[in-house]
Amino acid sequence: MIEALVSPVAPPANGGSFDSGLSAQNRLTWPQERPLLRRHGLGPDQTVASVCCGGGHFEMLLAQEMDVREIAALDRDPAAVALAQARAQGLPISFEAGDATGLPWPDDAFDFVICRHALQTMSAAVRSDALQEIVRVTRPGGRVYLTNEKNSHCTGAPDTQVIDTGFRLV
Numbered sequence: 001m002i003e004a005l006v007s008p009v010a011p012p013a014n015g016g017s018f019d020s021g022l023s024a025q026n027r028l029t030w031p032q033e034r035p036l037l038r039r040h041g042l043g044p045d046q047t048v049a050s051v052c053c054g055g056g057h058f059e060m061l062l063a064q065e066m067d068v069r070e071i072a073a074l075d076r077d078p079a080a081v082a083l084a085q086a087r088a089q090g091l092p093i094s095f096e097a098g099d100a101t102g103l104p105w106p107d108d109a110f111d112f113v114i115c116r117h118a119l120q121t122m123s124a125a126v127r128s129d130a131l132q133e134i135v136r137v138t139r140p141g142g143r144v145y146l147t148n149e150k151n152s153h154c155t156g157a158p159d160t161q162v163i164d165t166g167f168r169l170v
Helices: 017-039 057-065 078-087 124-137 160-169
Strands: 047-051 070-075 093-097 110-116 138-147
Parallel strands (some): 047 070
16 A cells, blocks of 8 residues: 555665665765764663664664664565665664554554654655554653655655645654
8 A cells, every 4th residue: 555655756775776875875864863863862772663764774873883772674665675684684683574554563662763764755644654653662751763855855755735744744
């Protein structure tokens, strides 16, 4: 279902240029995001979930530099998940394919839940369901970390009004 609702400019991260672009994006944003994550409560020995993880570039940085206990990561694209699994061998990360609107994890399971650069690609209904799921799996007192692309960079979203509404909501 979600496949039909995701923007055509957000193709599966199947190891092609989209995956390379995500890798470069993560290398560029990591120096700014690392201190933000600490300031917003990410600390050692926490459990982390990452929703819409793509090829796992960001999750590997988290595992290597943030001393988290474990990371559970999910993406809708099985090819991206396979790439992430191959890259992250030996790190405390488990990757699986799945849908952000039906997360496979129990209620209150994580200290810190992340969804980066994905919400703007979803219709309002899908985004609402995904956000409800993100809150559901975050433990009481835990933190949610959401980021989106800069609004002017969202060229392929379902429509501009949906993106603008999503940014105001988030």
